Amino acid sequence: xxxxxxxxxxxxxxxxxxxxxxxxxxxxxxxxxxxxxxxxxxxxxxxxxxxxxxxxxxxxxxxxxxxxxxxxxxxxxxxxxxxxxxxxxxxxxxxxxxxxxxxxxxxxxxxxxxxxxxxxxxxxxxxxxxxxxxxxxxxxxxxxxxxxxxxxxxxxxxxxxxxxxxxxxxxxxxxxxxxxxxxxxxxxxxxxxxxxxxxxxxxxxxxxxxxxxxxxxxxxxxxxxxxxxxxxxxxxxxxxxxxxxxxxxxxxxxxxxxxxxxxxxxxxxxxxxxxxxxxxxxxxxxxxxxxxxxxxxxxxxxxxxxxxxxxxxxxxxxxxxxxxxxxxxxxxxxx
Numbered sequence: 001x002x003x004x005x006x007x008x009x010x011x012x013x014x015x016x017x018x019x020x021x022x023x024x025x026x027x028x029x030x031x032x033x034x035x036x037x038x039x040x041x042x043x044x045x046x047x048x049x050x051x052x053x054x055x056x057x058x059x060x061x062x063x064x065x066x067x068x069x070x071x072x073x074x075x076x077x078x079x080x081x082x083x084x085x086x087x088x089x090x091x092x093x094x095x096x097x098x099x100x101x102x103x104x105x106x107x108x109x110x111x112x113x114x115x116x117x118x119x120x121x122x123x124x125x126x127x128x129x130x131x132x133x134x135x136x137x138x139x140x141x142x143x144x145x146x147x148x149x150x151x152x153x154x155x156x157x158x159x160x161x162x163x164x165x166x167x168x169x170x171x172x173x174x175x176x177x178x179x180x181x182x183x184x185x186x187x188x189x190x191x192x193x194x195x196x197x198x199x200x201x202x203x204x205x206x207x208x209x210x211x212x213x214x215x216x217x218x219x220x221x222x223x224x225x226x227x228x229x230x231x232x233x234x235x236x237x238x239x240x241x242x243x244x245x246x247x248x249x250x251x252x253x254x255x256x257x258x259x260x261x262x263x264x265x266x267x268x269x270x271x272x273x274x275x276x277x278x279x280x281x282x283x284x285x286x287x288x289x290x291x292x293x294x295x296x297x298x299x300x301x302x303x304x305x306x307x308x309x310x311x312x313x314x315x316x317x318x319x320x321x322x323x324x325x326x327x328x329x330x331x332x333x334x335x
Contacts, residue, residue, distance in 0.1 A: 020259070023299070025305075069189065069190040069193070081322070082199055086156045088128065090128070090157045092160075093130055096114075097163060099174070119131060126327045137174075140173055150194075166208055172206070183202075189239065196235065202243045207247065208248065208253070211252065213252075215309035246312055275324050280323075280324075288311060
């Protein structure tokens with residue numbers, strides 16, 4: 001049922017609008033699910049439920065800030081780039097959700113294509129990839145807790161990808177919804193000191209709400225302090241995280257039933273073409289460009305969902321430039 005394409009897109013962006021009747025949202029599985037979205041308001045979430053809001057709302061209690069947390073320095077204080085010269089690139093955990101026990105959630109056709117493509121490109125970038133299929137929430141927590149408890153001293157970083165349905169501020173496991181903060185909080189510097197000062201990357205393919213983006217047609221017409229030290233230094237416990245959502249808070253995320261989601265298609269294409277050439281934020285900028293320019297929904301039988309657009313949302317707390325350089329060309333060792 002795919003719309004025909006006049007040739008595949010190459011490594012350049014902006015040369016094709018991919019309109020497909022097999023594109024679906026990653027919300028509750030249907031266009032009629034708008035009334036089921038979970039909106040969390042009130043004093044319990046004063047900063048909102050988006051990526052930044054979840055960080056603020058989930059911040060550890062004041063009493064915990066008085067604990068003395070110490071981790072090994074893996075990068076010079078003012079180094080421009082992360083130290084990616086460890087023995088291993090690191091773990092990559094992919095939670096792939098196709099089928100659900102929640103009655104309102106439809107199966108996510110096309111997600112296995114995303115999973116296979118992502119697995120392939122991450123292995124090319126030297127990650128040790130493990131895929132978890134249709135996990136219940138308790139199994140996800142158990143897996144994440146185990147990963148955070150490991151010694152990552154010989155690893156450059158860690159990566160977690162979640163492919164699932166979602167709503168505003170929530171992601172779905174096989175059996176229930178949960179907040180992303182329940183996952184990434186295991187890897188903060190105070191909880192996982194062997195990853196302190198190292199990149200912690202999260203890629204989330206899921207809806208963040210039920211709003212649609214009709215797009216806009218474009219026509220031609222346009223604090224610093226003195227002193228330096230190479231001695232020990234402190235970093236915030238939430239430093240060095242990057243969370244890349246497939247869409248902005250409040251909006252649908254689209255997925256093609258045969259080719260996979262727009263976001264994962266674009267992410268995998270960029271990682272394959274430029275994963276070892278471009279730094280991660282430059283690369284993700286081009287991922288955003290691919291999604292924004294190359295894709296548009298094609299659902300003429302459902303006019304309200306027809307010709308809709310999408311833009312990923314990148315929340316970064318990275319403190320240095322991140323390059324996935326070729327492991328074989330970089331000598332082992334630490335700064």
